[in-house]
Amino acid sequence: MIPKINGLGRSFAGVAAYCLHDAPTPDDRSPETSERVAWTDTRNLATLRVERAAWLMAATAKAAPDLKRLAGGTPRGRKLAKPVLHYSLSWARDETPDRQEMSRAVDGSLEALGLEGHEALIVAHEDTRHPHVHVIANRVDPETGKAATLGNSKLLLSRWAESYEREQGRIRCEERVRNNERRRAGREVVRPTWERPRHWARVRREGMQPGRARRARGPVDEGWVDIEIWRRAEAQSWEEVKDGRMQEFSRLESRARKEWAELLKRQEDMRQRLDRESRTVLGRLRIWRIERSLRELAGAVRGREDLVEGWREDLDRYNKGERAALGKAHADSARRIERKARDAYRRGLRDAEQQARITVQDLVQRAAWEMKERGPSMTRVPVRPPRPRGPERGGGGFER
Incomplete structure:
Protein backbone atom coordinates (compact mmCIF):
# COMPACT_ATOMS: atom_id res chain seq x y z
CA MET A 1 0.00 0.00 0.00
CA ARG A 191 17.37 11.84 4.67
CA PRO A 192 20.28 13.08 2.59
CA THR A 193 19.73 16.40 0.88
CA TRP A 194 19.57 14.86 -2.59
CA GLU A 195 16.91 12.31 -1.48
CA ARG A 196 14.57 14.70 0.30
CA PRO A 197 11.27 15.39 -1.43
CA ARG A 198 10.99 18.98 -2.64
CA HIS A 199 7.97 21.17 -3.06
CA TRP A 200 8.25 22.17 -6.71
CA ALA A 201 6.43 25.48 -6.26
CA ARG A 202 9.09 26.44 -3.73
CA VAL A 203 11.79 25.13 -6.04
CA ARG A 204 10.60 27.39 -8.85
CA ARG A 205 10.22 30.35 -6.51
CA GLU A 206 13.50 30.10 -4.63
CA GLY A 207 15.76 28.21 -7.01
CA MET A 208 16.61 25.75 -4.24
CA GLN A 209 16.95 22.84 -6.65
CA PRO A 210 20.62 22.54 -7.66
CA GLY A 211 21.06 22.76 -11.39
CA ARG A 212 23.14 20.45 -13.54
CA ALA A 213 26.69 21.76 -13.36
CA ARG A 214 28.34 18.84 -15.16
CA ARG A 215 27.79 19.73 -18.83
CA ALA A 216 30.84 18.41 -20.69
CA ARG A 217 30.60 15.19 -22.70
CA GLY A 218 34.09 15.19 -24.21
CA PRO A 219 37.14 17.34 -24.99
CA VAL A 220 37.02 20.11 -27.55
CA ASP A 221 39.38 18.38 -30.00
CA GLU A 222 39.40 14.62 -29.53
CA GLY A 223 42.00 14.12 -32.24
CA TRP A 224 44.83 15.61 -30.16
CA VAL A 225 43.73 14.46 -26.68
CA ASP A 226 44.36 11.18 -24.91
CA ILE A 227 40.76 10.19 -24.04
CA GLU A 228 41.64 7.94 -21.11
CA ILE A 229 43.78 10.58 -19.42
CA TRP A 230 41.12 13.22 -20.09
CA ARG A 231 38.35 11.09 -18.59
CA ARG A 232 40.29 10.46 -15.40
CA ALA A 233 41.17 14.14 -15.02
CA GLU A 234 37.58 15.21 -15.76
CA ALA A 235 36.17 12.79 -13.18
CA GLN A 236 38.64 14.02 -10.57
CA SER A 237 37.75 17.68 -11.22
CA TRP A 238 34.03 16.88 -10.98
CA GLU A 239 34.50 15.07 -7.65
CA GLU A 240 36.31 18.08 -6.25
CA VAL A 241 33.54 20.41 -7.37
CA LYS A 242 30.62 18.15 -6.44
CA ASP A 243 31.42 17.77 -2.73
CA GLY A 244 31.82 21.49 -2.13
CA ARG A 245 28.73 22.26 -4.20
CA MET A 246 26.49 19.89 -2.23
CA GLN A 247 27.80 21.23 1.07
CA GLU A 248 27.03 24.79 -0.01
CA PHE A 249 23.49 23.82 -1.01
CA SER A 250 22.98 21.93 2.27
CA ARG A 251 24.02 25.00 4.27
CA LEU A 252 21.80 27.22 2.13
CA GLU A 253 18.84 24.88 2.62
CA SER A 254 19.33 24.80 6.40
CA ARG A 255 19.59 28.58 6.56
CA ALA A 256 16.56 29.03 4.28
CA ARG A 257 14.46 26.65 6.39
CA LYS A 258 15.30 28.63 9.53
CA GLU A 259 14.61 32.01 7.90
CA TRP A 260 11.30 30.80 6.46
CA ALA A 261 10.20 29.46 9.84
CA GLU A 262 11.02 32.78 11.50
CA LEU A 263 9.26 34.78 8.78
CA LEU A 264 6.08 32.67 8.84
CA LYS A 265 5.96 32.80 12.65
CA ARG A 266 6.35 36.57 12.64
CA GLN A 267 3.65 36.96 10.00
CA GLU A 268 1.28 34.67 11.90
CA ASP A 269 1.87 36.72 15.07
CA MET A 270 1.05 39.87 13.11
CA ARG A 271 -2.21 38.34 11.85
CA GLN A 272 -3.24 37.22 15.32
CA ARG A 273 -2.37 40.63 16.75
CA LEU A 274 -4.45 42.33 14.06
CA ASP A 275 -7.40 40.07 14.86
CA ARG A 276 -7.10 40.80 18.59
CA GLU A 277 -6.71 44.54 18.12
CA SER A 278 -9.65 44.75 15.71
CA ARG A 279 -12.03 43.36 18.39
CA THR A 280 -11.68 46.39 20.70
CA VAL A 281 -12.12 50.11 20.13
CA LEU A 282 -8.71 51.01 21.53
CA GLY A 283 -7.06 48.40 19.36
CA ARG A 284 -8.78 49.69 16.24
CA LEU A 285 -7.71 53.23 17.13
CA ARG A 286 -4.12 52.08 17.47
CA ILE A 287 -4.32 50.52 14.01
CA TRP A 288 -5.94 53.69 12.70
CA ARG A 289 -3.08 55.79 14.08
CA ILE A 290 -0.73 53.70 12.03
CA GLU A 291 -2.92 54.17 8.97
CA ARG A 292 -3.23 57.98 9.56
CA SER A 293 -6.49 58.33 7.69
CA LEU A 294 -9.09 60.75 9.12
CA ARG A 295 -11.64 59.42 6.68
CA GLU A 296 -11.59 56.03 8.43
CA LEU A 297 -11.74 57.33 12.01
CA ALA A 298 -15.51 56.82 12.37
CA GLY A 299 -15.31 53.39 10.82
CA ALA A 300 -12.52 52.43 13.21
CA VAL A 301 -14.58 53.49 16.22
CA ARG A 302 -17.67 51.60 15.05
CA GLY A 303 -15.66 48.54 14.03
CA ARG A 304 -16.80 48.55 10.44
CA GLU A 305 -16.28 45.08 8.98
CA ASP A 306 -15.15 46.22 5.52
CA LEU A 307 -12.51 48.46 7.08
CA VAL A 308 -11.12 45.63 9.19
CA GLU A 309 -11.16 43.35 6.16
CA GLY A 310 -9.22 46.00 4.23
CA TRP A 311 -6.60 46.06 6.98
CA ARG A 312 -6.31 42.28 6.70
CA GLU A 313 -5.86 42.50 2.94
CA ASP A 314 -3.16 45.15 3.33
CA LEU A 315 -1.36 42.96 5.84
CA ASP A 316 -1.61 39.93 3.55
CA ARG A 317 -0.24 42.00 0.67
CA TYR A 318 2.68 43.17 2.83
CA ASN A 319 3.38 39.62 3.99
CA LYS A 320 3.30 38.37 0.40
CA GLY A 321 5.89 40.96 -0.56
CA GLU A 322 8.12 39.84 2.30
CA ARG A 323 7.86 36.22 1.20
CA ALA A 324 8.69 37.15 -2.39
CA ALA A 325 11.75 39.13 -1.27
CA LEU A 326 13.02 36.26 0.88
CA GLY A 327 12.47 33.76 -1.95
CA LYS A 328 14.36 36.04 -4.37
CA ALA A 329 17.27 36.30 -1.92
CA HIS A 330 17.48 32.51 -1.63
CA ALA A 331 17.28 32.14 -5.42
CA ASP A 332 20.15 34.59 -5.86
CA SER A 333 22.23 32.63 -3.33
CA ALA A 334 21.50 29.37 -5.17
CA ARG A 335 22.51 30.91 -8.49
CA ARG A 336 25.77 32.20 -6.99
CA ILE A 337 26.60 28.73 -5.69
CA GLU A 338 25.81 27.19 -9.07
CA ARG A 339 27.86 29.80 -10.91
CA LYS A 340 30.82 29.24 -8.61
CA ALA A 341 30.64 25.46 -9.10
CA ARG A 342 30.32 25.83 -12.88
CA ASP A 343 33.37 28.11 -13.08
CA ALA A 344 35.42 25.73 -10.94
CA TYR A 345 34.37 22.79 -13.09
CA ARG A 346 35.30 24.62 -16.29
CA ARG A 347 38.74 25.39 -14.86
CA GLY A 348 39.09 21.69 -14.08
CA LEU A 349 38.15 20.85 -17.68
CA ARG A 350 40.85 23.16 -19.03
CA ASP A 351 43.41 21.55 -16.74
CA ALA A 352 42.21 18.10 -17.86
CA GLU A 353 42.71 18.99 -21.52
CA GLN A 354 46.19 20.34 -20.77
CA GLN A 355 47.10 17.09 -19.03
CA ALA A 356 45.76 14.96 -21.89
CA ARG A 357 47.09 17.10 -24.75
CA ILE A 358 49.07 15.10 -27.33
CA THR A 359 51.73 16.87 -29.41
CA VAL A 360 53.31 15.79 -32.72
CA GLN A 361 56.50 14.88 -30.89
CA ASP A 362 54.50 12.58 -28.59
CA LEU A 363 52.98 10.87 -31.61
CA VAL A 364 56.41 10.32 -33.21
CA GLN A 365 57.85 8.94 -29.98
CA ARG A 366 54.84 6.67 -29.49
CA ALA A 367 55.13 5.32 -33.07
CA ALA A 368 58.86 4.68 -32.58
CA TRP A 369 58.19 2.87 -29.33
CA GLU A 370 55.51 0.70 -30.97
CA MET A 371 57.86 -0.19 -33.84
CA LYS A 372 60.58 -1.08 -31.33
CA GLU A 373 58.20 -3.31 -29.40
CA ARG A 374 57.03 -5.14 -32.55
CA GLY A 375 60.54 -5.55 -33.96
CA PRO A 376 61.56 -5.68 -37.65
CA SER A 377 59.19 -7.52 -39.94
CA MET A 378 58.96 -8.10 -43.66
CA THR A 379 55.96 -6.34 -45.05
CA ARG A 380 54.91 -6.51 -48.71
CA VAL A 381 54.11 -3.03 -49.94
CA PRO A 382 51.72 -2.95 -52.92
CA VAL A 383 53.10 -1.17 -55.96
CA ARG A 384 50.73 1.08 -57.86
CA PRO A 385 50.97 0.68 -61.65
CA PRO A 386 52.16 3.71 -63.60
CA ARG A 387 49.55 6.11 -64.80
CA PRO A 388 49.08 6.08 -68.59
CA ARG A 389 49.81 9.22 -70.51
CA GLY A 390 49.00 10.68 -73.89
CA PRO A 391 46.49 9.06 -76.20
CA GLU A 392 46.72 5.80 -74.30
CA ARG A 393 44.72 7.36 -71.43
CA GLY A 394 41.53 7.22 -73.50
CA GLY A 395 42.34 3.90 -75.13
CA GLY A 396 42.56 5.35 -78.66
CA GLY A 397 45.20 6.84 -80.91
CA PHE A 398 48.16 5.20 -82.64
CA GLU A 399 49.31 1.70 -81.94
CA ARG A 400 52.89 0.76 -81.16
Missing part, protein backbone atom coordinates in the same frame (compact mmCIF):
# COMPACT_ATOMS: atom_id res chain seq x y z
CA ILE A 2 1.39 3.37 -1.03
CA PRO A 3 -0.60 6.46 0.05
CA LYS A 4 0.35 9.61 -1.81
CA ILE A 5 -0.91 13.12 -1.06
CA ASN A 6 -1.10 15.01 -4.33
CA GLY A 7 -1.59 18.29 -2.50
CA LEU A 8 -4.12 20.91 -1.46
CA GLY A 9 -6.10 22.91 -3.98
CA ARG A 10 -8.73 25.56 -4.51
CA SER A 11 -10.97 24.03 -7.19
CA PHE A 12 -13.15 21.00 -6.57
CA ALA A 13 -14.32 21.07 -10.17
CA GLY A 14 -10.79 20.95 -11.59
CA VAL A 15 -9.57 17.91 -9.66
CA ALA A 16 -12.92 16.16 -10.10
CA ALA A 17 -12.76 16.69 -13.87
CA TYR A 18 -9.28 15.14 -13.92
CA CYS A 19 -10.32 12.10 -11.89
CA LEU A 20 -13.67 11.49 -13.58
CA HIS A 21 -12.27 11.57 -17.13
CA ASP A 22 -9.34 10.12 -19.01
CA ALA A 23 -5.89 11.61 -18.60
CA PRO A 24 -5.34 14.77 -20.69
CA THR A 25 -3.07 14.63 -23.72
CA PRO A 26 -1.20 17.41 -25.56
CA ASP A 27 -3.89 17.31 -28.26
CA ASP A 28 -6.88 17.07 -25.91
CA ARG A 29 -6.44 18.93 -22.64
CA SER A 30 -10.10 18.42 -21.62
CA PRO A 31 -11.10 14.89 -22.62
CA GLU A 32 -14.76 13.93 -22.49
CA THR A 33 -14.16 10.18 -22.29
CA SER A 34 -13.97 8.24 -19.02
CA GLU A 35 -12.74 4.80 -20.02
CA ARG A 36 -10.17 4.57 -17.23
CA VAL A 37 -12.78 5.06 -14.47
CA ALA A 38 -13.66 1.69 -12.91
CA TRP A 39 -16.20 2.90 -10.34
CA THR A 40 -17.09 5.95 -8.26
CA ASP A 41 -18.53 6.52 -4.80
CA THR A 42 -19.19 9.36 -2.35
CA ARG A 43 -19.07 9.94 1.41
CA ASN A 44 -21.38 12.25 3.38
CA LEU A 45 -22.90 13.72 0.23
CA ALA A 46 -26.66 13.86 -0.34
CA THR A 47 -26.47 12.98 -4.04
CA LEU A 48 -26.14 9.91 -6.19
CA ARG A 49 -24.70 11.79 -9.16
CA VAL A 50 -20.95 12.15 -8.92
CA GLU A 51 -21.04 15.06 -11.37
CA ARG A 52 -22.75 17.15 -8.66
CA ALA A 53 -20.31 16.11 -5.91
CA ALA A 54 -17.78 18.82 -6.75
CA TRP A 55 -20.50 21.48 -6.80
CA LEU A 56 -21.85 20.40 -3.41
CA MET A 57 -18.39 20.32 -1.80
CA ALA A 58 -17.62 23.79 -3.17
CA ALA A 59 -20.91 25.10 -1.76
CA THR A 60 -20.06 23.64 1.66
CA ALA A 61 -16.63 25.30 1.64
CA LYS A 62 -18.14 28.63 0.61
CA ALA A 63 -20.74 28.46 3.38
CA ALA A 64 -18.13 27.82 6.10
CA PRO A 65 -18.85 31.12 8.00
CA ASP A 66 -22.59 30.39 8.08
CA LEU A 67 -21.95 26.84 9.27
CA LYS A 68 -19.77 28.18 12.08
CA ARG A 69 -22.50 30.60 13.12
CA LEU A 70 -25.16 27.88 13.10
CA ALA A 71 -22.92 25.64 15.21
CA GLY A 72 -22.61 28.36 17.84
CA GLY A 73 -19.09 29.47 16.97
CA THR A 74 -17.68 32.71 15.67
CA PRO A 75 -17.55 33.25 11.90
CA ARG A 76 -14.37 35.29 12.18
CA GLY A 77 -10.98 34.12 11.08
CA ARG A 78 -9.09 33.85 7.88
CA LYS A 79 -10.83 32.49 4.83
CA LEU A 80 -9.75 28.97 3.91
CA ALA A 81 -7.81 29.37 0.66
CA LYS A 82 -7.35 25.66 -0.18
CA PRO A 83 -10.30 23.52 0.92
CA VAL A 84 -9.50 20.61 -1.44
CA LEU A 85 -7.48 17.58 -0.33
CA HIS A 86 -6.50 15.14 -3.07
CA TYR A 87 -4.66 11.92 -2.32
CA SER A 88 -4.44 8.43 -3.78
CA LEU A 89 -4.05 4.87 -2.49
CA SER A 90 -2.10 2.38 -4.64
CA TRP A 91 -1.74 -1.37 -4.30
CA ALA A 92 1.06 -3.57 -5.65
CA ARG A 93 0.86 -5.04 -9.14
CA ASP A 94 0.33 -8.56 -7.85
CA GLU A 95 -2.61 -7.49 -5.66
CA THR A 96 -6.19 -7.60 -6.92
CA PRO A 97 -8.42 -5.80 -4.40
CA ASP A 98 -12.10 -5.63 -5.21
CA ARG A 99 -14.37 -2.64 -4.76
CA GLN A 100 -15.31 -3.60 -1.22
CA GLU A 101 -11.65 -3.85 -0.16
CA MET A 102 -10.81 -0.51 -1.78
CA SER A 103 -13.76 1.17 -0.06
CA ARG A 104 -12.66 -0.26 3.28
CA ALA A 105 -9.15 1.11 2.74
CA VAL A 106 -10.52 4.54 1.81
CA ASP A 107 -12.64 4.66 4.97
CA GLY A 108 -9.62 3.69 7.06
CA SER A 109 -7.46 6.41 5.51
CA LEU A 110 -10.16 9.05 6.03
CA GLU A 111 -10.48 8.00 9.66
CA ALA A 112 -6.70 8.19 10.11
CA LEU A 113 -6.75 11.78 8.82
CA GLY A 114 -9.74 12.71 10.99
CA LEU A 115 -11.97 13.24 7.93
CA GLU A 116 -14.48 10.45 8.47
CA GLY A 117 -17.32 12.98 8.83
CA HIS A 118 -16.28 15.14 5.88
CA GLU A 119 -17.53 15.08 2.30
CA ALA A 120 -15.49 13.00 -0.12
CA LEU A 121 -15.54 11.79 -3.72
CA ILE A 122 -13.90 8.44 -4.50
CA VAL A 123 -12.79 7.49 -8.02
CA ALA A 124 -11.08 4.18 -8.88
CA HIS A 125 -8.93 4.00 -12.02
CA GLU A 126 -7.85 0.97 -14.04
CA ASP A 127 -5.49 2.57 -16.56
CA THR A 128 -2.30 1.35 -14.86
CA ARG A 129 -0.90 -2.05 -13.93
CA HIS A 130 -1.28 -1.36 -10.21
CA PRO A 131 -4.79 -0.83 -8.78
CA HIS A 132 -5.30 2.63 -7.30
CA VAL A 133 -8.08 4.89 -6.12
CA HIS A 134 -8.28 8.68 -5.88
CA VAL A 135 -9.90 10.45 -2.94
CA ILE A 136 -11.09 14.07 -3.13
CA ALA A 137 -11.99 15.26 0.38
CA ASN A 138 -13.45 18.52 1.62
CA ARG A 139 -11.44 19.99 4.48
CA VAL A 140 -14.47 21.95 5.74
CA ASP A 141 -16.58 20.05 8.26
CA PRO A 142 -20.22 20.15 7.02
CA GLU A 143 -21.51 20.35 10.63
CA THR A 144 -19.15 22.82 12.33
CA GLY A 145 -17.74 24.70 9.33
CA LYS A 146 -14.20 24.38 10.70
CA ALA A 147 -11.31 23.33 8.48
CA ALA A 148 -9.40 20.17 9.27
CA THR A 149 -5.75 20.58 10.21
CA LEU A 150 -3.56 18.40 8.03
CA GLY A 151 -0.10 19.24 9.31
CA ASN A 152 0.97 15.62 9.91
CA SER A 153 -1.11 14.01 7.19
CA LYS A 154 1.84 12.20 5.57
CA LEU A 155 2.95 10.67 8.88
CA LEU A 156 -0.62 9.67 9.74
CA LEU A 157 -1.08 7.96 6.37
CA SER A 158 2.30 6.26 6.74
CA ARG A 159 1.30 4.74 10.08
CA TRP A 160 -2.08 3.74 8.73
CA ALA A 161 -0.47 2.08 5.67
CA GLU A 162 1.82 0.09 7.94
CA SER A 163 -1.12 -1.14 10.03
CA TYR A 164 -3.06 -1.96 6.84
CA GLU A 165 -0.20 -4.11 5.53
CA ARG A 166 0.06 -5.88 8.88
CA GLU A 167 -3.65 -6.71 8.66
CA GLN A 168 -3.06 -8.12 5.18
CA GLY A 169 -0.31 -10.35 6.59
CA ARG A 170 2.56 -9.04 4.45
CA ILE A 171 4.86 -6.06 4.92
CA ARG A 172 5.80 -4.71 1.49
CA CYS A 173 7.69 -1.56 2.56
CA GLU A 174 10.36 -2.36 5.14
CA GLU A 175 11.82 1.15 5.08
CA ARG A 176 8.50 2.63 6.17
CA VAL A 177 8.41 0.29 9.16
CA ARG A 178 11.93 1.30 10.19
CA ASN A 179 11.17 5.01 9.86
CA ASN A 180 7.99 4.69 11.94
CA GLU A 181 9.95 2.82 14.61
CA ARG A 182 12.49 5.63 14.74
CA ARG A 183 9.73 8.21 15.04
CA ARG A 184 8.02 6.29 17.84
CA ALA A 185 11.38 6.11 19.64
CA GLY A 186 11.73 9.89 19.42
CA ARG A 187 14.50 9.87 16.83
CA GLU A 188 14.25 12.07 13.80
CA VAL A 189 14.30 10.50 10.34
CA VAL A 190 16.79 12.57 8.34
